[in-house]
Amino acid sequence: MKVDLLIRNGRVIDPSQNLNGHYDLAIREGRIVGLYEKGKTTDAQGMNLEGKETVDAEGYVVTPGLIDLHAHVFPTKTSLGVAADRVGVEQGVTTVVDAGSVGLWSFDAFLEEAVYPSVTRVLAFLNISGDGLCTGGGELADMSRLTPREAAALIRKQPIVRGIKARMSGSVVKQNGIQPLLVAKEAAREAGVPMMVHIGNAPPKLTEILPLLDRGDVVTHAFHGKKGGMFDERGELIPEAQDALGRGVLLDIGHGEASFSFQTLRHAQAQGIMPHVISTDVHQRNIDGPIHSLTHTLTKFLAMGYSLDEVIAASTLAPARILGLENEIGTLKVGACADVSILQIKKEPTMLTDSEQETLETKERVVAYQAITSGKVLTCK
Incomplete structure (x- = not known):
């Protein structure tokens, strides 16, 4: 049987199927049509598979296409934005989710200028402010510019919008406190999608924010090193966070410029808490x-001790589930979209820095080799 693409000899890690071993992957018409033990590429009739194109992944790790759940990819209308392909397929990431750069009033431009021109799949959490980040920030300071009903209606029509974003920091909400989150929740529940809630410097306090979140909602920047975060002065998880986790609220890294601390992660590890999602919050700065x-x-x-299987799960299966797309992306199951990342674990000393300027040296790093999106092979830069 002829297929469009065969990826041979790679070490396949697919948390959606609990796979970690050597397999060959067959792709046809942009879909995964077979996953075979290494060297046993025969179809159900016993016919050998032949690929119009073959990738030899010997020495590489083959995973479902990586998903960055928190990025900013609207460069034509926001000062923070970067081109989706620059942080997407060029870096081995097949799906990026714009986290609130776009609001209702700039959505058409977002489609034309960020989504349609990109090879990378671009999805979005729509900012509850109609402005999004197009006015530079502080978008939740004027309640009259929040668009809950219109946002819910747009989500029902536009499948690329997978949730609602609200940035709940004092510099964003100003005098409005918790009120913008109540409006965001109204829109998200009406549309049947999750919220992604940015946490940072109070007000509002995290103890006000967390009780309003439901199963499937996402706290991004959950492991920042600022005061008033998920962990108290002793490094203990605050009760409101414990309750939220018990309800099924999810924790996202959202590393960013100022929102990830190795020390906060150590506090989490000491209490058996792992982030559900690893994302970047990548932007120009x-x-x-x-x-x-x-x-x-x-x-x-x-470098902090998590296994390769765990970090791949947190950047494929977990974000795909949040997006409600786990049967399409974040998986190598037969029938899924043929989005694949081919990675190398490169043995070389690397210095790593968190948002608090703490450094950590490691002896190996993950390097993107190729990205395959809908069956098309691209070599990473």
Whole structure:
């Protein structure tokens, strides 16, 4: 049987199927049509598979296409934005999710200028402010510019919008306190999608924010090193966070320029808490450091003692589930979209830096080799 693409000899890690071993992967018409033990590529009729194109992945790790759940990829209308392909397929990431750069009033421009021109799949958490980040920030300071009903209606029509974003920091909400989150929740529940809630400096306090979140909602920047975070002065998880986790609220890294601390992660590890999702919050001010790429961010978690299987799950299966797309992306199951990342675990000393300027040296790093999106092979830069 002829297929469009065969990926041979790679070490396949697919948390959606609990796979970690050597397999060959067959792709046809942009879909995964077979996953075979290495060297046993025969179809159900016993016919040998032949690929119009073959990738030899010997020595590489083959995973479902990486998903960055928190990025900013609207460069034509926001000062923070970077081109989706620059932080997407060029870095081994097949799906990026714009986290609130776009609001209702700039959505058409977002489609034309960020989504349609990109090889990378671009999805979005829609900012509850109609402005999004197009006016530079402080978008939740004027309640009259929040668009809950219109946002819910747009989500029902536009499948690329997978949730609602609200930045709940004092510099964003100003005098409005918790009120913008109540409006965001109204829109998200009406549309049947999760919220992604940015946490940072109070007000509002995290103890006010967390009780309003439901199962499937996402706290991004959950492991920042600022005061008033998920962990108290003794490094203990605050009760409101414990309750939220018990309800099924999810924790996202959202590393960013100022939102990830190795020390906070150590507090979490000591209490058996792992982030559900590893994402970058990549934008113009951090792409040259400390973020660099999603694979560089994954390297930090390997250096902190997490297994390769765990970090791949947190950047494929977990975000796909949040997006409600776990049967399409974040998996190598037969029938899924043929989005694949081919990675190398490169043995070389690497210095890693968090948002608090703490450094950590590691002896290996994750490097993107190729990205395959809908069956098309691209070599990473």
